[in-house]
Amino acid sequence: MLGLQKKDASLLLLVFALTMLAPFILNPFPEGSGWAQFNAGYPDLMQRFVIFGIFAIGFNILFGLTGYLSFGHAAFLGVGSYSAVWMFKLLSMNVIPAIALAVITSGLFALLIGFISLRRSGIYFSILTLAFAQMSFALAYSVLTPITGGETGLQLALDDPRILDSISAAAGGNIPVPSLFGIEMRDSSEWSVGSWVFTFNNGYYFAAFIMLCSFYLSIRIFRSPFGLMLRAVKSNQQRLNYTGLNTRPYTLAAFVISGMYAGLAGGLMAAMDPLAGAERMFWTASGEVVLMTILGGVGTLIGPVLGAGMIKYMENILSKINSDILHTWFAFLPDGLEDFIVTIIYPFIGKGWHLTLGLLFMMVVIFLPGGLVEGGQKIAKLFKRGKKDDDGAKAADATTPAE
Amino acid sequence: MxxxxxxxxxxxxxxxxxxxxxxxxxxxxxxxxxxxxxxxxxxxxxxxxxxxxxxxxxxxxxxxxxxxxxxxxxxxxxxxxxxxxxxxxFGDLSVLENMMIPCFAKRDGAFELNAISSVGSQTDIVERAEQMLEEMNMADKRHMHAAALSRGDKRRLEIGMCLSQExxxxxxxxxxxxxxxxxxxxxxxxxxxxxxxxxxxxxxxxxxxxxxxxxxxxxxxxxxxxxxxxxxxxxxxxxxxxxxxxxxxxx
Incomplete structure (x- = not known):
């Protein structure tokens, strides 16, 4: 299907089903029930899932295939966001030109940074990319205020030129919102079934469609001769050089492609909510995508998407739990014990969700170096072994490293 | 001379x-x-x-x-x-993939951005690599991880990779x-x-x-x-x- 092997095609189908049915899958608990706070099916969060999924998929093309660990990818995300907002301000509220410009500028920016940073490898490469990203952040925050809006960030204004939209904008008194040929990104339709409310958001489905395309493209890259060369770079750069292949353009191309993915994610963020701030380029944002990729499974196809979903879910759901909620959960326990348990758990929730994430990350790195994907493979293998004991060896052969 | x-x-x-x-x-x-x-x-x-x-x-x-x-x-x-x-x-790649890389280098030169077509669809490269493995008596090991080969086989593979470039x-x-x-x-x-x-x-x-x-x-x-x-x-x-x-x- 679509030029893919059967295994990859079914993976793509799975991701297709997950993204299209996300409003249902992420909303398993009825409104008003105690579990409703675990619902993640609201547009904001679903958009974040797919957008950070794109970011992580792109990052994985660089880090997963070539092994070059960039610590500055948030810079490309930020550049993408700024470009998209500028496009909204100057040209049109249509998201297509905004996203196109976001991808192009971040690609050019990645070409520049990559050209310099890829002179070194290993830790020096990471430090160089980190330095560039922090410089971009500092510039966006201070010197470049006329372009970036500085501390307040870049926002739309009523008197922006919007050359292509001038007629329609004059009619209304409000700042127009990003749209796709008239379909507004922030619009949602809701569907109530019993006490469940499912939200279908235009912006989410647009972002999900783009994420599917990005995922498909990344499968093609992984399976292409180019992807093979990138894996060879990771495996043995010396042999590649002495095999008549110039590693520099390969790594640079991977860097630019992953930078463009980051710019696409940044542009989509601006398309969902048309403002951009320098904090998107801060180094913690770069670190986050590294965490997502490692948590999900470096060099696997679906791992980064899983990792992005996991981290964004925890960030938004776990951080909402407070001590009152904990007290209601453990109310069935005797008072003393209840207080004790709540005291123990409290540091891990609410603002302390980073602690939980840190522990989870440590566990994954120690016990599942292949990330959540390896966890899934291990579980699948257990089931297979349960069915047919002597089939274990075959199952081990069948799990290729890049699923 | x-x-x-x-x-x-x-x-x-x-x-x-x-x-x-x-x-x-x-x-x-x-x-x-x-x-x-x-x-x-x-x-x-x-x-x-x-x-x-x-x-x-x-x-x-x-x-x-x-x-x-x-x-x-x-x-x-x-x-x-x-x-x-x-x-x-290339220890992380399969023996066949190892053999395909020099074949690509021979056919496409030092750099070629071939990011969309799948490796398997490059039939000339696959055939050439298979044939080379055959000559090296390693065809039965083609799906093995190269890192898992014995020292002698690694040497044999490396020589084969060099020879495939003629x-x-x-x-x-x-x-x-x-x-x-x-x-x-x-x-x-x-x-x-x-x-x-x-x-x-x-x-x-x-x-x-x-x-x-x-x-x-x-x-x-x-x-x-x-x-x-x-x-x-x-x-x-x-x-x-x-x-x-x-x-x-x-x-």
């Missing part, structure tokens, strides 16, 4: 004269061995041939073109393939270092077979005299960075200067 012509090459590392006025001429379609005691400058010389080091003075011509100042990948594209002392292969000059850096006797003999047989079947020049750096005398048609002896003698194996065996370099003056 040979295929490889090294003239007056000097290389200094600080106070150490690693190579002093090295002249070497490797005739086309011959097997030429470079031997010498430890620290004689064999590896330095080899690194000067493949672009890893640049000599301070002198010239290195391959087939009438200078290799000096060119990057290793450019020199490889000129037709020089190198086999390393410890086999350098190089005009094959450089071998102590190809049997650290090998068991049986593996060593297998490698000798493999190299003999390669020589018989192909128009190829082989330059070999070796410590093991057994390997040298079973393969080489000409031998250059290096000592302290300078060539002592160049001659046929028969003459080298009894040469007093060679004995002196290897065993010390008293011998």
């Amino acid at each position: 040979g295929i490889l012509d090294v003239k007056n090459v000097n290389k200094r590392f600080g106070g150490l004269q690693a190579l002093g006025d090295v002249n070497l001429n490797v005739a086309e379609n011959s097997v030429h061995a470079i031997i010498g005691p430890n620290g004689a400058g064999k590896s330095t010389l080899l690194n000067c041939l493949v672009g890893k080091l640049i000599p301070d003075t002198g010239s290195v011509m391959f087939d009438g073109q200078s290799v000096l100042g060119r990057k290793p990948f450019e020199i490889n594209q000129m037709g020089i393939s190198r086999v390393f002392q410890t086999p350098e292969i 190089p005009r000059l094959l450089l071998l850096d102590e190809p049997t270092a650290g090998m068991a006797r049986a593996d060593t003999n297998n490698t000798i047989d493999l190299l003999k077979q390669i020589k018989e079947e192909r128009d190829i020049t082989i330059a070999i750096i070796e410590h093991d005299m057994h390997v040298v005398f079973s393969l080489a048609e000409r031998i250059t002896v290096l000592a302290q960075g300078t060539p002592l003698v160049e001659d046929t194996p028969e003459n080298i065996k009894g040469h007093p200067k060679v004995r002196e370099a290897y065993l010390g003056e008293s011998a």
Whole structure:
């Protein structure tokens, strides 16, 4: 299907089903029930899932295939966001030109940074990319205020030129919102079934469609001769050089492609909510995508998407739990014990969700170096072994490293 | 005039004269061995041939073109393939994938952004790699992780990868270092077979005299960075200067 092997095609189908049915899958608990706070099916969060999924998929093309660990990818995300907002301000509220410009500028920016940073490898490469990203952040925050809006960030204004939209904008008194040929990104339709409310958001489905395309493209890259060369770079750069292949353009191309993915994610963020701030380029944002990729499974196809979903879910759901909620959960326990348990758990929730994430990350790195994907493979293998004991060896052969 | 012509090459590392006025001429379609005691400058010389080091003075011509100042990948594209002392292969990839990479390098050159078509659809490359594995007697191992191969098989794969590029000059850096006797003999047989079947020049750096005398048609002896003698194996065996370099003056 679509030029893919059967295994990859079914993976793509799975991701297709997950993204299209996300409003249902992420909303398993009825409104008003105690579990409703675990619902993640609201547009904001679903958009974040797919957008950070794109970011992580792109990052994985660089880090997963070539092994070059960039610590500055948030810079490309930020550049993408700024470009998209500028496009909204100057040209049109249509998201297509905004996203196109976001991808192009971040690609050019990645070409520049990559050209310099890829002179070194290993830790020096990471430090160089980190330095560039922090410089971009500092510039966006201070010197470049006329372009970036500085501390307040870049926002739309009523008197922006919007050359292509001038007629329609004059009619209304409000700042127009990003749209796709008239379909507004922030619009949602809701569907109530019993006490469940499912939200279908235009912006989410647009972002999900783009994420599917990005995922498909990344499968093609992984399976292409180019992807093979990138894996060879990771495996043995010396042999590649002495095999008549110039590693520099390969790594640079991977860097630019992953930078463009980051710019696409940044542009989509601006398309969902048309403002951009320098904090998107801060180094913690770069670190986050590294965490997502490692948590999900470096060099696997679906791992980064899983990792992005996991981290964004925890960030938004776990951080909402407070001590009152904990007290209601453990109310069935005797008072003393209840207080004790709540005291123990409290540091891990609410603002302390980073602690939980840190522990989870440590566990994954120690016990599942292949990330959540390896966890899934291990579980699948257990089931297979349960069915047919002597089939274990075959199952081990069948799990290729890049699923 | 040979295929490889090294003239007056000097290389200094600080106070150490690693190579002093090295002249070497490797005739086309011959097997030429470079031997010498430890620290004689064999590896330095080899690194000067493949672009890893640049000599301070002198010239290195391959087939009438200078290799000096060119990057290793450019020199490889000129037709020089190198086999390393410890086999350098792509350990994370399968044996077949290992073999496909030099085939791509041969077909597409140093860089080709072929990011959309799948590897499997490049039938000419797959066929070529399969055929090469067949010739190396490794077809049954094609789906193995290259890192899981035995030392001898890794060497065999590395040589196969070099040959798949159809190089005009094959450089071998102590190809049997650290090998068991049986593996060593297998490698000798493999190299003999390669020589018989192909128009190829082989330059070999070796410590093991057994390997040298079973393969080489000409031998250059290096000592302290300078060539002592160049001659046929028969003459080298009894040469007093060679004995002196290897065993010390008293011998």
